[in-house]
Amino acid sequence: MDYGRHEPPAGKKSARGSDAVSATRKEGARLRSTGNLDIIRRFTWEIxxxxxxxxxxxxxWARTLGISGPQWLILMAISDLDKDDGVPVNVVSKLLHVDPSFVTTQSKLLEKKGLLRRRPSPTDARVVRLSLVEKTQKHIASLNEQYKTIREFVFQEFDENELTEFTAKLATLKGRLEKACVRISLDF
Structure with missing residues (x-):
């Protein structure tokens, strides 16, 4: 069953004729090659x-700061989560779905580069709170216009309600996939 492009039968001309618009030949080839997959497999390949x-x-964006992609994600998580008192390492690790030791190691490297600050929590010295330094905040702000342009282009097909609904469905799928991973790990 074809869930992608619909090709006319052999020897027949498409009703759309030569006016049919294709993003690129590469995209057309990709759609033809995935069109015969069942919808769930195709969905997972699209994701x-x-x-x-x-x-x-x-x-x-990471290269603009001379860091790795995972380090960039750590900075973005802190940027999104920090409410002026820093973000605990475990909160960042949960958002990124990585071990807290990874965030600890990478945040130490980012601190050495002068991109973030690590401080013990005032209420529990065992908890390290991460925050961006002013230089990093300014750098992220300087990329904001480019990010906004890309975001508008990518999500132009969605209004706010559609995007909210779609995001909620993706969050539901993520939760179910997490549970499926736990189930499978118990079987092995």
Whole structure:
């Protein structure tokens, strides 16, 4: 079953004729090659492809600071979560779905580069709170216009309600995938 492009039967001309618009030949070939997959497999491949493009964008922005993509994600998580008193390492690790030791190690490297600050929590010295230094905040702000342009281009097909609904469905899928991973890990 074809869930992508619909090709006319052999020997018949498409009703759309030569006016049919295709993003690129590469996109057309990709759709033909994935069109015969069942919808769930195709969905997972589309999500994988989206992740690859997001990673490419992260790598580009990370290079502007001379850091890795995962380090960029740590900075973005802190930027999004910090409410002026820093963000605990475990909160960042939960958002990124990585071990807290990874965030600890990477945040120490980012601190050495002068991109973030690590401070013990005033209420519990065992908890380290992360915050961006002013230089990093300014750098992220300088990329804001480029980010806004890309965001508007990528999400132009969605109004706010549609995007909210779609994001909620993705969050539900994420939760179910997390539970599926736990189930499978118990079987092995």
């Amino acid at each position: 994988s492809s989206i992740n690859m493009y997001l990673e490419e964008l992260r790598q580009f």
